[in-house]
Amino acid sequence: MASSSAPSSAASTAETFPAGTPAAAQIFTTVLSQGPLTRLELARRAGLSAAAVTKAVRPLIEAGYLVEDADTEARPALGRPANLVRVDGGRALFLGLKLTGDQVFGVLTDLRCRTLLARHAPLSDRVPKAVLASTAEMVRELLTEADGYGVRVVGLGIAVSGDVDRAEGVVRYSPFLEWREVPLAELATAVTGLPATVDNDVRALTVAEQWFGAGVGLSDFAVVTVGAGVGCGLVVHGEVVAGAHGVAGEIGHVTVDPNGPPCHCGNRGCVEAIAADPAILARIREAGGAEADSIDEAVALARAGDAHAREAYSRAGEAIGRGIATVANLLGPERVVISGEGLAxxxxxxxxxxSAFAAAAFGSAARCELETRPLPFEEWARGAAATAIQSFITEPNRP
Known part of the structure; x- marks a missing residue:
């Protein structure tokens, strides 16, 4: 790409996080997602000794990533008040991008993943070269505005639908962008000058929910997204699960009706083949109902009482409920967060x-809490920023 893609002064390619050990990264992450905390409470939640916490906290405080304040609301009868350790959110900035089939959504966040700016722009073309050009332009715009905060932007996260190998930074297959084997992290770093983390969009959203949203403090939960597709992010024993081949959580391709409609994956009756927006539109057309050329028109028909549209949504709900029950039966999460543009x-x-979830969930799996969180695409971009924050903390020596 041309040299005009170079980052502004707000960017940094040299900033590294001073976590010399996995324990230090774990302690910082605990404070980031659950703090402020006293050192004693931090040791308990991290499962470490007080000495280990003190050793890990010291360089993080010296570098300005952690701050220790007196807890004036919990003053003991005798002695000094306990100190609370918290993250200085303004210590570093991050960018997050969410790529759809026709738009790029971007956010600037602080270290606590609080959105400071949000922008979006159309994609002129889906070929990698055009998308990279739009990506570089979005990053330049956000970096220019970040200059006003006087803090370095130290990482970039990009969220893409489909089969994404985060470790390699490669988009193996993205159906909406029609990409195969695109080394997006390497290319994005080249055009922006920022260390780039690339992940599946639902997993990125799951990271944001785990650290900063509905999953804070939970060791086992899932995020299910509905809309143009049906996706699922899994957190098991406190870790976001990608699986051996990076496709863990693909409930969109769990068969819930063997005699159902064909799916683009080659099977029949998948959740996505019944409940995704294109499937709902196809069902209405096949049933001979009123014409619906967009999902907004399908929603309007259903709310107006159109029988075919209402049946399509009813069928979609049953498929989603069965898919969520499959997750609950296999993994027993405490909570399933339902999100995506389909929540409209x-x-x-x-x-x-x-009702389908309750009927299909086995035994105590039915106790799993279902929570809905309508999240616009800017929040998916925030999820991408969360993956950049995660990489910055847990991979301090990466290029």
């Missing part, structure tokens, strides 16, 4: 999701 029509299939 949640009133049309909420009852079916919950």
């Amino acid at each position: 029509a949640y009133d049309l299939f909420a009852d079916q999701i919950r």
Whole structure:
């Protein structure tokens, strides 16, 4: 790419996180997601000794990533008040991008993943060269505005739908972008000058929910997204699970009706083949109902009482509920967060999701809490920023 893609002065390619050990990264992550905490409480939650906490906290305080304040609200009867350790969110900035089939959404966040700026722009073309050009332009714009904060931008996260190998930074296959084997992390770093983390969009959203959202403090939960596709991010024993081949959590391709419609994956009756937006539109057309050329028109028809549209949403809700029950039966999560752009029509299939889940969940798996969180694409970009924050903390020596 041309040299005009170079980052502004807000960017840094040299900033590294002063976590010399995995324990230090674990302690910082605990404070980041659950703090402020006293050192005693931090040791308990991290499962480490007080001495280990003190050793790990010292360089993080010296570098300005952690701050220790007196807890004036919990003053003991005798002696000094306990000190609370917290993250200085303004110590570093991050960028997050969410790529869809036709747009790029970008955010600037602080170290605590609080969104400071949000932008979006159309994609002129889906070929990698055009997307990289749009990506570079979005990054330049955000870096220019980041200059006003006087803090370095130290990482970039990019969220893409499909099969994404985060370790290699490669998009193996993205159906909406029609990409195969694109080394996006390497290319993005080249055009922006920022260390780039690339991950599946649902897993990125799951990282944000784990550290900063509905999954804080939970060791086992899932995020299920509905809309143009059906995805699932899994957290098991406190870790976001990608699986041996990076496709863990693909409930969109769990068969819930062997006689159902064909799916683009080659099987029949997958959750996505019944409940994704294109499947709902196809169902309405096949049933001979009123014409619906977009999902907004399908929603309007269903809310107006169109029988075919309502049946399509009812069927979609049942498929989603069965898919969530499969996750609950296999992994026993404490909570499933339901999100995605499809939640705009949640009133049309909420009852079916919950009733199908209750019918298919086995035993105590039915105790799993279902929570809905409508999140716009800017929040998915924030998820990408969360992956950049995660990489910055846990991979301090990466290029």
